[in-house]
Amino acid sequence: MKVCKSLFALCFSVLIVFLVVAPMASAAQDTGKKIVVGLSADFAPYEFRKNINGKDEIVGSDIEIAKRVAADMGAELQIQDIAFDSLLPALDSGRIDMIISGMTPTDERRQNVDFSDTYYISRQVIVTRAEDTTKFKTMESLKGAAIGVQRGSIQQDIAKGIEGAKLSPVDKVSDIMLQLESNRVDAAVMEGPVADGQVLNHPDLAITDIQIPDSDTPMAIAVQKGNTELLGQINKTLATLKANNEVDKFVNDAFKLNSGESTGETAEQIKDKPKPNIFQIFWDYRNYYWQGIQYTLFLSAMGVLFGFIIGLIVSLLRLSQISVFRWLAMTYIEILRGTPMLVQLLIIHYGIAQAFNINFTVLESGIITLSINSSAYLAEIFRAGIQGVDRGQTEAARSLGMSYGATMRHIIIPQAIKSVLPAIGNEFVVIIKESSIVSFIGVADLMFQAQAVRSITYSALSPLIIAAAIYFVMTFILSKLLGIVERRLSASDQR
Template sequence: MRTKMKISMLLLMVILLSVGSIAGIAGAEQEKKTIILGTSADYMPYEFHKTIDGVDTIVGFDIEIAKEIAKDLGAELVIKDTSFDALLPELTSGRVDFVISGMNPTEERRKSIDFSIPYYRAEQSIVVRKEDQEKYSTMESLEGARIGVQKASVQEGIAANIPNAQVTSLDKIPDLLLQLDTGRVDAVIAEYPIANANMDIETMAITDAKPVSENDEYAVGVRKGNEELLNSINQTLERLVQNDLVQKYVDEAGDLAAGRVKEELNTFEFFWKYRDYYLKGIQFTLLISALGVFFGFILGLVLALMRMSGISILKFLSTAYIEVFRGTPMLVQLFIIHYSLPAFDIKFTPIQSGILTLSLNSAAYLAEIFRAGIQGVDRGQLEAARSLGMSRVAAMRHIVLPQAFKAVLPAIGNEFIVIIKESSIVSFIGVFDLMYQSQILRGSTFAPLNPLLVAAIIYFILTFTLSKLMGVLERRLSASDHR
């Protein structure tokens, strides 16, 4: 009986394992691979943000082309939005699989990445304020003018060839048009579809001047050596061009772009209408700031103790760390962590890179704050504790550090406030924080000021609240001083 029972149990286990294996194989076969697109969705009608059925969606004819590429590969398309000048680092570091963002296959870019066959050609245009339309009607009339162009674009090369031109290069087209609207530049060089879709037709116009560029074609970028993906993309592009689908996508994207209406909203109305964007941004800002503060606090305390120790190597390492991180811009540190470390096969997600950068940078400043607080405590207290039999660690923990912490609490609170504000730099690597959401709204609406004004108010509320909480904590800790 027991033998039969054992055999039955063995057979049951074999059946269950077989079924599990078959299910796992079937699940693996059904699991769809993904392909990541890198783009800068501020280039209407190529790629831009638009609210569709209440959901923020990246649309445009470049996006439609990317969808066809993914479909032919049998993959699910994942879109990663970032600034234009960050696209090449995103691609070369392996964070995205291919790039479509109205990018010209220049010789300089070909040194870093490979390009597909061209899929579209567009003419360049000059955008000016309406009152200057006749003044800048030829390319010769732009000599000595203040010219706005998108950073790392073919238009930057065109502007560089205009004699005595004062060139302003920015990341975003809306920022360039705002520069034009406020009189900081005299003209903006942009492609005709971009200019026509983004400019305010009430105050701006396209002149008769016709810029000429050596390379006005657009192509898809892939990492060097990825021949399989490049060949598949070329096949898709050939099909789309032959069937006139690219022009169809251009027309459809133009219709979507034309659907934008300039809204006259006050700041509160603007916030309320787009509150979902800001609420999402607040969540990311608080998450990154809180974790940056937490890890920075711990690391800063360790660095302070290392610097004050009698061990030469620890003192040297902590001093070198503090000097390096205090002496270099946080944005540079962010780019090194996010884009350079992948060369050593060390990859972080944008959120992880942001938290790591904030933690490492703030730790350098907090270390000096802690050191000043510890040195401010009378050394005789440590000696008295040691004479009573307490170890050095116990004396530091129970006597010195509590007093030091109370003394430097205002400085610590100030550093925490700085971290919340400085967290806005993570928008450069595509983290959906408060500043990133503001940039999305600036690109998807005609509002130049309200998106930033709302963000500024929210940052103020966050920092003001933290300041008051730190004040309450400071008063509680110092209550014993008045007894």
């Protein structure tokens, strides 16, 4: 019983810190004028991650433009790395002030956001495997081909115009490369300078001679609908940059930085350079993975901890004699177990911000999502544990004059928790793996860091294998620790 009391005290202490102290700390940091820029940092040379002097940085031509906009406004620049197809929801919900991520101002997008003047015009190209360049020479030759594109991009719209094409949309450019190298797709539609960098680091791929009709696409900065003040400031900065031809210089410098040419290496030397093996990648980027492990374990621990509290409360409501409480508990459980966690994450992170103007940080949104999702399953686990306690113990306690609440606190719940502890541990293991979904909104967990390493190294598969191995080690160690605890509890039952 003392253990249970200590556990509840710890849970509520952490809950108070999370709900009270953390927001106060965040508010203390939100002083001064700032501008938040959303982008997808896998679109070199416009925005990409680079290990500079041992530090992970997001760099690129779009970053230089964003820095100049912020400087002209006298504001601090903050960058949020978000999946490309989540950028517009993030802007619409007010989580970011503008999008600068090589975005094309299409008529469809203009219905929801306002765009700045064009700051760069890029070309679109077709990338395929080197041995297939003779196979694909015209747009007609792509008829019926499997085409890889980035989800939500202008390239996806272009690919839809290819007769009979089978589109394979993915979130990351590195995933497109993996599709090509594994023969999952025949070709890919990509933005010109992005394709140049990828081909430079993937000698087995090549850019075809296919000329895509009307493929020159403009790039512009997106802001919330009606934000004319910010739009005017952005356009003023862009006019100065274009008048001095600085945008082209930003793009060229970013390409050299990304390709390695800024260090004096030629394109031929870069292509001939041996690619790092999986062990080199792990060692060189061990700090990325270590940071990801910390976030993953923290998210998982908080998810199970708060899920434990909420789940226990919901299970008691589920067993209540009051029908309204039972109905509410059943509805809560069925909705959370019957909807995908990704949908829950997006509703909490973007939907609540848009509907109620409550902006959780990415970390808070991740913890809340994991907690409520876990609580629905834990509630049923607790219910099974409580119902598994011999009814005679309840009757004996009540015959001794104990109230229903005292009986549950002192007799039933401690035994129920002990009996379902292995199931709770299994839920912890599941949450560790499912926590990878929070990388979708920009939480720097293990999966997020693995994607960053993919972008930096141009290695599509090895960083994922490393992440999978780390997930296995974490869950294996946790399973063994839970086994030890279970055996100790079993030993006490046998005495």
